[in-house]
Amino acid sequence: MDIDTVKARSFCEKLFQAYGFTDEESKIITDVLIKADLYGIESHGIHRLVRYHDEIKSCQVDVNAKMDIVHGSPITACLDGNKAMGQLVGRQAMKVAIQKAGSVGCGMVSVRNSNHFGIAGYYSEMAAAEDFIGIAMTNTEAICVPTFGSEAMTGTNAIALAMPADPCTFSYDAATTVVPRGKLEVYSKNNKPLPDLWALDKNGRPCTDAAAVINNIIHKAGGGIAPLGGTGILHGGHKGYGLSVIVDMFCAVMSGGLTSNYVNRQPEHTGICHFFMAIDYGAFGDKTAIRAGMSKFLQELRDSKKAEGQSRIYTHGEREAELMAQREKGQIPVNEKTLEEMKDIAGELGVEFNL
Amino acid sequence: MDIDTVKARSFCEKLFQAYGFTDEESKIITDVLIKADLYGIESHGIHRLVRYHDEIKSCQVDVNAKMDIVHGSPITACLDGNKAMGQLVGRQAMKVAIQKAGSVGCGMVSVRNSNHFGIAGYYSEMAAAEDFIGIAMTNTEAICVPTFGSEAMTGTNAIALAMPADPCTFSYDAATTVVPRGKLEVYSKNNKPLPDLWALDKNGRPCTDAAAVINNIIHKAGGGIAPLGGTGILHGGHKGYGLSVIVDMFCAVMSGGLTSNYVNRQPEHTGICHFFMAIDYGAFGDKTAIRAGMSKFLQELRDSKKAEGQSRIYTHGEREAELMAQREKGQIPVNEKTLEEMKDIAGELGVEFNL
Numbered sequence: 001m002d003i004d005t006v007k008a009r010s011f012c013e014k015l016f017q018a019y020g021f022t023d024e025e026s027k028i029i030t031d032v033l034i035k036a037d038l039y040g041i042e043s044h045g046i047h048r049l050v051r052y053h054d055e056i057k058s059c060q061v062d063v064n065a066k067m068d069i070v071h072g073s074p075i076t077a078c079l080d081g082n083k084a085m086g087q088l089v090g091r092q093a094m095k096v097a098i099q100k101a102g103s104v105g106c107g108m109v110s111v112r113n114s115n116h117f118g119i120a121g122y123y124s125e126m127a128a129a130e131d132f133i134g135i136a137m138t139n140t141e142a143i144c145v146p147t148f149g150s151e152a153m154t155g156t157n158a159i160a161l162a163m164p165a166d167p168c169t170f171s172y173d174a175a176t177t178v179v180p181r182g183k184l185e186v187y188s189k190n191n192k193p194l195p196d197l198w199a200l201d202k203n204g205r206p207c208t209d210a211a212a213v214i215n216n217i218i219h220k221a222g223g224g225i226a227p228l229g230g231t232g233i234l235h236g237g238h239k240g241y242g243l244s245v246i247v248d249m250f251c252a253v254m255s256g257g258l259t260s261n262y263v264n265r266q267p268e269h270t271g272i273c274h275f276f277m278a279i280d281y282g283a284f285g286d287k288t289a290i291r292a293g294m295s296k297f298l299q300e301l302r303d304s305k306k307a308e309g310q311s312r313i314y315t316h317g318e319r320e321a322e323l324m325a326q327r328e329k330g331q332i333p334v335n336e337k338t339l340e341e342m343k344d345i346a347g348e349l350g351v352e353f354n355l
Numbered sequence: 356m357d358i359d360t361v362k363a364r365s366f367c368e369k370l371f372q373a374y375g376f377t378d379e380e381s382k383i384i385t386d387v388l389i390k391a392d393l394y395g396i397e398s399h400g401i402h403r404l405v406r407y408h409d410e411i412k413s414c415q416v417d418v419n420a421k422m423d424i425v426h427g428s429p430i431t432a433c434l435d436g437n438k439a440m441g442q443l444v445g446r447q448a449m450k451v452a453i454q455k456a457g458s459v460g461c462g463m464v465s466v467r468n469s470n471h472f473g474i475a476g477y478y479s480e481m482a483a484a485e486d487f488i489g490i491a492m493t494n495t496e497a498i499c500v501p502t503f504g505s506e507a508m509t510g511t512n513a514i515a516l517a518m519p520a521d522p523c524t525f526s527y528d529a530a531t532t533v534v535p536r537g538k539l540e541v542y543s544k545n546n547k548p549l550p551d552l553w554a555l556d557k558n559g560r561p562c563t564d565a566a567a568v569i570n571n572i573i574h575k576a577g578g579g580i581a582p583l584g585g586t587g588i589l590h591g592g593h594k595g596y597g598l599s600v601i602v603d604m605f606c607a608v609m610s611g612g613l614t615s616n617y618v619n620r621q622p623e624h625t626g627i628c629h630f631f632m633a634i635d636y637g638a639f640g641d642k643t644a645i646r647a648g649m650s651k652f653l654q655e656l657r658d659s660k661k662a663e664g665q666s667r668i669y670t671h672g673e674r675e676a677e678l679m680a681q682r683e684k685g686q687i688p689v690n691e692k693t694l695e696e697m698k699d700i701a702g703e704l705g706v707e708f709n710l
Contacts, residue, residue: 229533235585253648
């Protein structure tokens with residue numbers, strides 16, 4: 001079913017206030033969540049409220065945490081999230097990166113001891129909104145099996161990059177796994193076999209049994225999802241594997257935090273790490289000309305010849321921007337189960353449920 | 356057959372001197388070429404001499420070109436290669452990036468009007484050799500078809516990243532296409548059908564006929580290679596497509612040069628663009644601790660559980676380093692046809708052929 005976007009936003013803000021977050025903090029967390037729903041990325045939207053609820057209750061998220069900058073230079077910072085809510089850490093860290101880009105042309109912030117921060121694209125787009133290139137990455141609990149391996153060692157390890165352009169910001173946001181875990185869950189619910197290249201059983205063999213793979217992931221019994229490029233090396237799985245290592249390098253190794261293979265291994269500490277970067281592209285030449293060059297290239301991609309049966313070539317971020325324009329003052333879809341969960345959480349926190 | 360590495364190096368240097376390059380320039384170009392052979396990346400090694408020969412003769416490469424820095428800041432530069440040999444441009448640009456990283460922590464150099472520069476990993480590893488993180492990217496002639504398209508719009512658009520670690524530098528170097536063109540040529544020679552996900556015919560349909568795809572590429576008749584993730588979106592082809600756009604953004608849009616869809620469209624000008632970055636990772640914290648963290652993570656990946664039938668998990672750059680140790684003071688393989696081509700070029704330039 002669909003719920004009113006404005007009401008959903010207001011409801012979420014009240015929930016987060018009830019946990020003890022300030023009004024401003026609640027607005028930020030809600031904004032990240034709702035943006036995922038506006039963009040059509042339901043897996044990272046209000047669907048996730050119940051998981052945040054559990055993380056706050058189990059003290060993985062510390063509502064009162066204050067972040068520290070533990071190391072810094074004019075262009076870099078290392079930030080300790082001290083178990084704060086990932087969205088607050090992410091927003092703060094990207095603000096630092098943007099500030100540095102504004103003053104010296106580039107800012108990079110590596111973050112340790114954070115939590116799940118929602119969609120990576122939210123943060124890269126913060127930089128694009130200030131007319132900078134923005135990059136955001138995050139590691140996660142290990143779910144991705146390295147090429148020739150049988151044990152998940154890296155996370156979904158998303159990379160997001162946004163660059164201002166007209167009429168629509170280029171906004172790339174993708175896991176370095178072939179698919180996110182949510183896709184496996186959809187196949188499992190529908191009792192459909194997985195495509196050959198997506199997943200591996202506990203012996204590292206390609207596996208099309210979605211329920212078995214998910215069960216192994218939950219019980220850390222081995223196997224998991226293949227990197228972008230799929231199982232083996234025939235379709236470049238070693239490339240996706242390398243990209244996932246690069247994400248852990250920027251997020252966890254630079255910050256001295258936990259690499260994916262250690263994330264979520266302790267009851268009260270996820271240890272998720274992020275990386276943020278902002279670049280003032282005016283440092284390379286005339287800003288207007290560069291932005292126009294990007295817009296022209298993207299338009300040429302959209303205008304290039306379509307495959308048989310296709311009417312449109314998208315550039316990254318275009319589809320999401322169109323969906324947001326529709327949904328922002330209208331409604332967002334939510335499934336019945338999520339709505340039930342929201343009702344229960346509201347009851348537990350004494351917040352009026354009016355969706 | 357195999358040829359002596361030291362002799363091959365000396366022969367190549369003499370060839371480049373005969374074109375009019377200085378001794379030092381000839382050494383640099385040769386070093387990039389031979390490194391590809393030492394690493395087992397034959398497609399980018401001396402096999403390519405004949406192509407460089409043609410590019411120099413047709414004035415796509417200007418032997419006497421001097422590069423200009425056309426825009427700069429303490430952390431950035433925009434460099435015009437003025438049609439110089441790609442290896443010379445690449446080495447010079449990465450040196451500028453490294454210098455900036457040494458003085459302010461980070462250097463980024465975007466380059467226009469260059470030529471084919473060999474393996475991208477050569478340049479990222481230059482930074483790693485100075486104990487920095489190095490990144491190198493390049494666009495190429497369009498060969499990659501965007502998701503839902505039928506016309507090649509981006510190049511093989513490689514991304515390389517190197518980070519110092521012990522006992523072996525992490526060195527990622529990969530095209531953002533599912534495979535390079537050379538792989539299609541091998542299938543064509545052997546009359547083998549291509550895997551389903553690799554290529555598209557001129558109508559944008561998946562195509563397993565290697566010879567037909569290559570013919571279409573040569574005649575710019577439509578179709579081409581799929582981005583990493585393959586044809587369509589099922590296995591994440593839109594992710595590889597996005598990565599290839601990002602490479603063109605850093606290389607061509609930032610420098611005001613030609614995006615892949617314009618590269619190699621004029622007889623005397625390839626217009627290839629590159630991007631280089633060096634990061635002093637000591638700007639994030641204690642350098643020894645960060646390097647040790649990277650080494651530990653890579654070792655954990657190598658030590659993680661192997662898939663059934665596999666005895667080893669590699670980290671990126673490991674296999675190449677081992678091969679180089681073997682070949683550096685020994686021999687490199689070269690096929691008969693390449694050897695014949697080298698003999699012909701030597702004859703044309705009046706250089707003694709003694710391999």
